[in-house]
Amino acid sequence: MDLPCPEWVRHVEQKWTELKTEETERFCLLTDIDAIFNEGLSLICPEDLNTLSSTSEKYSVKKSPERASEFRQQGNLSFKVKDYTTAALYYSRGVCHADKNTEELSLCYANRSAALFYQGLYRECLEDIRRSLEAGYPSHLQDKLRARQTACLNQLTKIEKSNQPTTNHPTSPWQKSRNTNTCISPGVSVYFSPEKGRHILTTENKPAGEVVLEDEAFCCVLIPGNKLNTIINKAEKTFKTEERHCHHCLSQSLSFVPCPNCSYVRYCGESCQKDAWECWHQWECPIGADLLAIGVLGHLALRVALKAGQNQVKRVKKSTLQEDHVTCSSYKSDLPVKLNLGDPCRESSDHTDCYHGNSYTGIYSLLPHVSRHSPCSRFLLAVSMAVLYMRLQHGPPPDLWASCKDEGESGTWQPEMSMLGATALRHLMQLRCNAQAVTAVMVQEESGMAVQSSSEIRIATAIFPVLSLLNHSCSPNTSISFTTGCQTDVLSQFGCSEGHTDHPKTSQSGVTVTVRASKDLIPGQEILHCYGPHCSRMEVKERQHLLLEQYYFHCNCQACRRDLTEGSQNAKENAAPGLKCLKCGKPLWSLMDKYMCSGPMCGHQITSADVQNKLKGLQCLLDEAFRLIERDRFDEALKILISDASQTNSILTETHPLQGELADATARVYATKGEWKLAASNLKRSIVAIQAQFGEDSIELGQQLFKLAQLHFNGGDCEAALSVIPRAHKLLSLHCGPHCEELQELQKMECCLQGML
Numbered sequence: 001m002d003l004p005c006p007e008w009v010r011h012v013e014q015k016w017t018e019l020k021t022e023e024t025e026r027f028c029l030l031t032d033i034d035a036i037f038n039e040g041l042s043l044i045c046p047e048d049l050n051t052l053s054s055t056s057e058k059y060s061v062k063k064s065p066e067r068a069s070e071f072r073q074q075g076n077l078s079f080k081v082k083d084y085t086t087a088a089l090y091y092s093r094g095v096c097h098a099d100k101n102t103e104e105l106s107l108c109y110a111n112r113s114a115a116l117f118y119q120g121l122y123r124e125c126l127e128d129i130r131r132s133l134e135a136g137y138p139s140h141l142q143d144k145l146r147a148r149q150t151a152c153l154n155q156l157t158k159i160e161k162s163n164q165p166t167t168n169h170p171t172s173p174w175q176k177s178r179n180t181n182t183c184i185s186p187g188v189s190v191y192f193s194p195e196k197g198r199h200i201l202t203t204e205n206k207p208a209g210e211v212v213l214e215d216e217a218f219c220c221v222l223i224p225g226n227k228l229n230t231i232i233n234k235a236e237k238t239f240k241t242e243e244r245h246c247h248h249c250l251s252q253s254l255s256f257v258p259c260p261n262c263s264y265v266r267y268c269g270e271s272c273q274k275d276a277w278e279c280w281h282q283w284e285c286p287i288g289a290d291l292l293a294i295g296v297l298g299h300l301a302l303r304v305a306l307k308a309g310q311n312q313v314k315r316v317k318k319s320t321l322q323e324d325h326v327t328c329s330s331y332k333s334d335l336p337v338k339l340n341l342g343d344p345c346r347e348s349s350d351h352t353d354c355y356h357g358n359s360y361t362g363i364y365s366l367l368p369h370v371s372r373h374s375p376c377s378r379f380l381l382a383v384s385m386a387v388l389y390m391r392l393q394h395g396p397p398p399d400l401w402a403s404c405k406d407e408g409e410s411g412t413w414q415p416e417m418s419m420l421g422a423t424a425l426r427h428l429m430q431l432r433c434n435a436q437a438v439t440a441v442m443v444q445e446e447s448g449m450a451v452q453s454s455s456e457i458r459i460a461t462a463i464f465p466v467l468s469l470l471n472h473s474c475s476p477n478t479s480i481s482f483t484t485g486c487q488t489d490v491l492s493q494f495g496c497s498e499g500h501t502d503h504p505k506t507s508q509s510g511v512t513v514t515v516r517a518s519k520d521l522i523p524g525q526e527i528l529h530c531y532g533p534h535c536s537r538m539e540v541k542e543r544q545h546l547l548l549e550q551y552y553f554h555c556n557c558q559a560c561r562r563d564l565t566e567g568s569q570n571a572k573e574n575a576a577p578g579l580k581c582l583k584c585g586k587p588l589w590s591l592m593d594k595y596m597c598s599g600p601m602c603g604h605q606i607t608s609a610d611v612q613n614k615l616k617g618l619q620c621l622l623d624e625a626f627r628l629i630e631r632d633r634f635d636e637a638l639k640i641l642i643s644d645a646s647q648t649n650s651i652l653t654e655t656h657p658l659q660g661e662l663a664d665a666t667a668r669v670y671a672t673k674g675e676w677k678l679a680a681s682n683l684k685r686s687i688v689a690i691q692a693q694f695g696e697d698s699i700e701l702g703q704q705l706f707k708l709a710q711l712h713f714n715g716g717d718c719e720a721a722l723s724v725i726p727r728a729h730k731l732l733s734l735h736c737g738p739h740c741e742e743l744q745e746l747q748k749m750e751c752c753l754q755g756m757l
Contacts, residue, residue, distance in 0.1 A: 002223075002296045002435070002461060004384055007055045012380045015048070028375045033368065033429070037422035040382030044390060052387050056289035061264040068098035072108050079115055088115040088254040089239045096258040096266050106135035110145055116255060122152040122159075124255040127269075131257070185212045188527065190355040190469060191336035197367075198355065198469045199526055201336065206521040208697075209734045212478065213466065213515040213527070218363050219307055220438060220462035220511050221300040222247050224264075224292060241459045248272035249510030250438065250460055250484035262288050280306045283398050287391045294384050296461045297435060301428035302388060304463065305420055308360045309400025313423050316364045362465030368429035372552045381428050389421035427463075433551050434468045435461050437532075438482050438511055441741075460511070467513055472551070473528035474535040474543050475559035477519045479699060479735040483512040518697065518734060528557075535559040536694045540567065578656035579611065587653075611651075618648055618658060625665055634669050641666045660689025664704075667711070676715025683708050702731025706742050709749060718753045725750050 003009070019027070023043070030036045075090030091112035098105035113128035129149045137145060184190070187204035206212055225240025244252055246268035256266035257273050262285050267273040280303050284291060291299040305313070339355035356362035370378070396402075401420050438460040470478070521527070531551060533543035540563035547555045579588040579595060586599035588606075595611060597604040621644040628637035645662055652659055663686035670679035687704045694700040705728035712721035725746050732743050 004295045004298065004380070005055060005059075005293045008052065008293055008384070009380065011048070011051045011055075012383050013376065015043075015383065016376050016379050019043075024375075027379060030378075031370050033370060033426045034419075034422045036370070036378060036382050037385065037425045038418060040379065040425075041386040041389065041418065041421065044383065044386050048383065048387055049390065052290060052293065052391075056293045059289045059292035061262040061288040061292070063099050063261075063263050064097045065099055065102065065104050067263075068094040068096075068104050068108060070094075071097065072104070072111060075108075075111060075115070079111070082118075084115040084118050085254065086239075088112050088119070089243060091115060092243065092254070092256045092266065095256065097263045098258075100260045101135055103136055103138060106132045106137035109135060110137055110141070112255065113145070113148060117148055117152060119254070120155075121254065122155050124253075125152050128255055183214050184466070185210070188212050190339045190466075192339050193334055193336040195334055196336075196471060196526075198339065199336070199471050200469055202521045202523055202525050202527065204523050206517045208517050208520050210517050211514055211737075212517055212521075215464045215466040215513050215515075216358055217436075217438070217462035217464050217511040217513070218358070218360070219300060219303045220250065220460045221296050221303060222250065222460045223296055223458055241457070242266075245440075245459055245484070246272050248276040250440075251510070252440075252484075259285060261285050264288055264292070280398075283392060283395065286395055287388065290388060290391050294388060297431045298384055298388065298424075298428060300435070300461055300463065301385070301431055302424045304363060304427045305424040306398050306400070308363075308423065309398075310419065311400070312360045313364075313419060316361050356465065358465050363427070363430075363463060366430045366434050366463075366465075366468055368426050369433060369552055370429060373429060373432070378429075382425060385421055385425045385428060388424070389418070392420075393417075431461075431463065434463055436464055436467060436513070438462050438484075438513075440482065440484075462511055464513055467515065467529070470515075470527060470529035472531040472547065472553075472555065473557040473559065474530065474533060474538075474540075474555060474563075475557065476528045476530040476534075477517060477521060477525070478515050478527055478529055479518040480529065481514050481516075481736050481740075483514065485510050514737060516734065516737065535563060536698070540564055578653050580651060580653055582606070582651055614647075614651060615658065618644055618662075621647075622658070622662055622665065629665065629669065634672050638666070638669045638673075641669065654685065654688050655692035657689060657693050660686045660693065663689070667707075671711060671714070676711050676717075680708060680711040680715065680717075680720070683711060697731065697734065699731065699735040702728055702735060703742070706732065706746065709746060713749050713753065718756055721749065722753055725753075 004012075016024075027036075027039055030039060071090050071094035075087045075094065078084075078087035078090060091108050094108035095105065095112065098108055109128045109132035113125045113132065116122075116125040116128060126149060129145055129152075132145060133142070184200070185206075187202060187206060189201060189203055190198060191201050192198050200213070202212070222242050222245055224242050242264070243266075246253060246256070247265045248267055249272050251268050253268040256268065257270055258267075259265040259273070259277075259281065265276075265281060265285070265288070267276065283306060284299075284303070291302070341355050341357045354361075354365065356365060373381070392398075397417060398420075401417065437458045439456050440459045441456055467480075515527070515529070517527075531547065533546050533555075535543070538546075540560050544555050544560060547553060580586060581588055581597035581599060581602060581604050583604045584597060584599050584602045586597050586602060588595040589598050590608075593609075594605055594607045621640055625637045625640040625644065628634070628640070641662065645666065648656075648659060648662055663682045667679045667683035667686060670676075670682060683704065687701065687708065690698075690704050691701050705724055709721050709724045709728050712718075712724060729743060729746050732740060732746070736743070
């Protein structure tokens with residue numbers, strides 16, 4: 001939930017409508033963020049705080065020994081059927097809900113250690129045994145725990161002697177080798193022009209697949225699942241992202257340690273737990289429910305301000321004379337000017353024409369677009385941040401803002417402390433255009449699935465100081481991937497000197513974005529990133545509307561110009577892509593509110609409403625098949641898919657996206673039944689649609705080719721598998737780098753197959 005919950009939004013909107021005319025006019029005229037925040041703060045009344053309190057109750061993060069026991073019992077049921085992953089996740093729920101140093105906590109840790117043992121996670125198992133004993137595990141049960149401890153040590157000794165790798169979660173080679181906060185590759189530089197602002201250009205040739213930029217998130221916040229207590233199903237087996245990822249470094253784990261005071265936050269280990277507590281969680285924890293109600297963007301904005309601290313903010317503000325405005329008078333032409341890290345900013349600059357690397361100044365200099373936010377939107381953001389600021393005052397000021405603390409006996413905060421709230425409001429406004437979704441590949445954990453089914457999901461929202469400098473294209477020339485897990489030792493991978501930071505090293509988020517060229521780039525070419533609306537997934541008019549609404553610019557990228565031109569041409573030719581005549585199979589023409597066959601001897605017509613109804617019916621059948629697959633009812637799903645395919649083939653061409661989804665689902669079912677040739681045949685049909693939709697160099701095509709290689713491999717078709725692997729390898733390397741899991745598996749398959757020839 002990026003934005004505030006609906007109840008809070010409705011309350012603030014009602015408050016806006018009830019303002020007196022002079023109050024509304026005064027607020028609308030404000031453009032200085034400090035003034036906007038202070039005005040919002042002055043309008044806060046007890047009713048606002050009470051409304052937030054009642055709303056936050058639905059997002060409770062309190063400990064619950066009763067629920068901890070229930071989750072432990074559910075874990076026991078999963079353990080009995082040898083579903084050790086689900087068991088470990090249930091036990092982790094119990095760990096998070098149990099009070100510290102209680103028998104219930106010790107039992108959850110002990111039971112989870114058993115699940116980890118049977119998964120071969122021996123080191124994690126030992127850690128849980130230690131935690132269980134420290135929490136007061138009952139003495140009459142300790143013999144069993146000690147025996148498991150001995151068994152773990154024996155297993156680790158055997159592995160060490162045989163030099164076999166353990167099955168503990170591997171550390172990505174990127175994590176091992178990466179020693180930089182931000183680094184721009186040689187042959188790539190930051191430029192400024194009055195028209196484009198800061199942007200990044202190549203200064204030499206960059207082949208497709210080469211890394212052009214690495215950047216570390218200044219801060220990130222995990223995206224929560226549905227936290228409403230009123231609709232939580234205690235028997236729910238779906239575990240959300242916040243139950244699978246560390247809330248500090250975002251790495252995946254099955255052996256989380258909890259926050260001692262709340263049930264929501266969990267960490268991959270004591271190190272992340274300690275770092276997060278020192279950096280921000282000790283102030284976020286008491287208002288955890290409020291933060292869930294206010295939303296991820298508000299939470300992230302506050303976290304950025306907490307991390308920056310009073311001194312950093314004062315230093316940046318001192319050299320800032322104007323807000324939300326770039327002074328270009330010192331530029332004598334529209335030609336791009338190269339910016340070097342550490343160069344002084346120009347007079348009357350708000351740092352937006354300077355390059356600051358991975359530093360707080362780099363975050364502060366991102367435009368908040370104050371005037372572009374509507375007055376009611378500014379009011380919502382100001383009031384939301386004001387109530388969070390007031391909630392924070394129930395405890396002591398954060399360490400990096402401690403100089404604002406009142407030295408009197410009352411312990412209240414001094415007025416100067418409002419700088420924290422105003423700074424957070426600035427970052428909240430910036431995040432509308434600069435928040436970056438952090439994604440990860442989620443592998444479907446389905447029993448009986450012989451071929452990996454995976455999808456890309458959002459796990460967090462972050463802000464990157466240098467990635468934010470990339471401009472948008474609906475057909476970008478880059479691809480991005482993320483690495484999670486905390487790192488230390490800030491050195492340069494590329495041998496460049498851009499490791500400058502002005503924030504504490506201990507507060508590294510551990511989330512890194514790697515930007516690779518997805519196409520061959522020539523000198524002087526701008527490096528472009530997709531903000532979300534992509535030409536392969538969205539029509540041009542919809543893309544332009546969304547970009548204007550959220551990012552405040554009318555997109556005129558090459559893809560938009562091409563699509564508008566082709567759209568005009570298609571309109572002249574009355575083309576209806578992907579649709580064909582039910583009678584003769586020729587392409588359909590679009591005529592106002594109906595479609596007509598393009599075949600001169602046919603003349604068949606069908607209304608637009610009928611076409612939409614047919615497509616909706618086909619999608620409903622596909623959705624029903626997916627639900628049956630999820631419940632392992634494969635034979636029933638296959639009947640629906642075959643029926644759906646018969647109807648689909650009569651009205652859709654092989655390149656229509658629905659054809660791709662249908663063929664992919666059918667391939668999954670056949671693979672589950674061990675019918676590899678039929679599975680491969682259907683997946684090839686899916687690949688035709690995927691390539692038409694996303695392009696021959698897309699990551700989506702690479703993922704489909706990876707699955708096709710798996711099918712050929714499992715079916716024993718060595719030659720077919722070896723013919724697919726090189727192309728899959730090329731595309732996955734291009735977009736994901738040389739160390740992604742799919743590439744490792746492809747290499748193992750290739751070695752195995754070559755040994756069989």
